[in-house]
Amino acid sequence: MTAPEEDKLREQALATLTTARDRTTLLTSCVEDPDLTAQHSPLMSPLVWDLAHIGNQEEQWLLRTVAGREAMRPEIDGLYDAFEHPRAERPSLPLLPPDEARRYASEVRGRVMDVLESTAFHGTRLTEAGFAFGMIAQHEQQHDETMLITHQLRKGPQALTAPDPEPVPLFTGPAEVLVPGGPFTMGTSTEPWALDNERPAHLREVAPFYIDTTPVTNGAYQAFIEDGGYDDPRWWTSEGWAHIRKNSVTAPLYWKRDGKQWLRRRFGVTEVVPPDEPVLHVCWYEADAYARWAGRRLPTEAEWEKAARHDPAGDRSMRYPWGDADPAPEHANLGQRHLRPAPAGSYPEGESPLGVRQLIGDVWEWTASDFLPYPGFQAFPYKEYSEVFFGPDHKVLRGGAFAVDAVACRGTFRNWDYPIRRQIFSGFRTARSGDV
Structure with a gap:
């Protein structure tokens, strides 16, 4: 150097x-x-x-x-x-x-x-x-x-303030994008500050699949609620169904119904749930149930990363969906710059070469995958950062949220949590297997 x-x-x-x-x-x-x-x-x-x-x-x-x-x-x-x-x-x-x-x-x-x-x-x-x-x-x-x-x-009056994201026209682009099948490089061996669970870089073969262009919105999720999604065991894993029944879960955390509309509490302020924002504060079980109800599924972690990093023109894996440049305000909603997700379809300059938006920032996105080590993983500098959490108890989240700083968010960055967790800034997008 x-x-x-x-x-x-x-x-x-x-x-x-x-x-x-x-x-x-x-x-x-x-x-x-x-x-x-x-x-x-x-x-x-x-x-x-x-x-x-x-x-x-x-x-x-x-x-x-x-x-x-x-x-x-x-x-x-x-x-x-x-x-x-x-x-x-x-x-x-x-x-x-x-x-x-x-x-x-x-x-x-x-x-x-x-x-x-x-x-x-x-x-x-x-x-x-x-x-x-x-x-x-x-x-x-x-x-x-x-x-x-x-x-x-925390209960009590508002203590934090921040400007809202810029309003954008209602997104009218395609609902999903085809990600071609084939190998791609997952993880990294060159990102200097990448943590041990992101390493090493290795080839993954991914079959073609479709992925949502934007995260699932509050409005779309409300349709799941209104259709009786929380009352129908068909959409839930047995563990998820037991969890929501035991804990009387009937909507995302912080939501409550007020007549015909839904309200939410956000940092001490009660407001109408905005239909065009990505849904927030849902657990893995809720994300998985919505995807089943919609006739889809959650993407695997490998699918998510390929959608976020694969550049078909150059046949390479990029650092971020938009390329190798560090995140800037026009790319993504990061760093507590705002205290809420931006509307679905925001940040066109941050979209991937395939046209997928908001893969970085706004909401952590649940994936279908358990948190497991990559081939050749080595704990560094201590086992308690990643190794002790590997296994089927934790599900992987990717992409970061508005609460995440750019230094702790990359196209390779991996987060994980129990499938019951809802207090985290978690949302999701769905996928389906491709046939071409």
């Missing part, structure tokens, strides 16, 4: 770390301390836990591991170990109070800035191309997304 290339990566690391910290500060300064220390749902940590956990992970990896420095607060490592304490237990722990958590995270960041300036971006796998700094920026952004989920779960 040349010196100019290393300098460019150092600037990129600085920018992504700064963007992440600015977002963390916004999410933890827009409410009073009681809201930071409260647990707004047993599914989520108190916001103050996320804040100190961000600082603790940064200290452990960048100050202790990369720079070899002595631990600043070794006595709190256990408190902020995500595997040692389930989320429901964290409010009972002796957590750092808000002001102390802020000071700790700030002091860690100040020292990290010195480390960033002095660390060579080569020599070890952790430092190669600044990987450790990129990993920590992604980690913080992932917790920022988690904190935004907590803000959505």
Whole structure:
């Protein structure tokens, strides 16, 4: 790596770390301390836990591991170990109070800035191309997304604001696009900050299939509800049917019927459900049931990635649907720039060569696939990031959402969760097998 290339990566690391910290500060300064220390749902940590956990992970990896420095607060490592304490237990722990958590995270960041300036971006796998700094920026952004989920779960008046996406004409393009069959390169071996579950690049053979041009909308999903979709076991797996009956699930999370219309609560504001937005806050079982009702299915993870990355003209896999350039505002709805998905059909400049839109941003998209390792997978730098989650218990989501920052969202990026999860910013699109 040349010196100019290393300098460019150092600037990129600085920018992504700064963007992440600015977002963390916004999410933890827009409410009073009681809201930071409260647990707004047993599914989520108190916001103050996320804040100190961000600082603790940064200290452990960048100050202790990369720079070899002595631990600043070794006595709190256990408190902020995500595997040692389930989320429901964290409010009972002796957590750092808000002001102390802020000071700790700030002091860690100040020292990290010195480390960033002095660390060579080569020599070890952790430092190669600044990987450790990129990993920590992604980690913080992932917790920022988690904190935004907590803000959505939080009761009380609106605390966050953002402009709405630009209005667009009602999408009148084709409902689906044919993705040709054949091999394509899935995953990556060259993206410098890609995480272990995205690696290595490998060939996948995919039969021809059709995929929705846009994510499924609220209006389309309402048709499923009105047709008795939640009352008909034909559309549900046995596990899904048992889950929705046991938990009285009858609509996406945060929806309620008001006469003949549906309302939703969104970050403290109640509003009419907009019919042209991608549906949000549905679990895998709901997405799968809708697809069956529509005579379709969820795409596999490989199908989703081929639709998002395959360039038939060049017979290659691109970084993003629009090409290899980093995401820009005209490409996708990312980075908490808005607090809602953009209308279906938005961002024509972000569509794939085959004409599929909004594959990146807006909503995480459930796929039919279990979260499994790629051939040749190697855990790095620790098994607890991916390896311990592999198996049939978790379903893969792809594409990111409006709550996801670009540093933590690529055409190869993989997310995963239990099929019952609805508090996440999840939606979906459907597919069907091709016959040509």
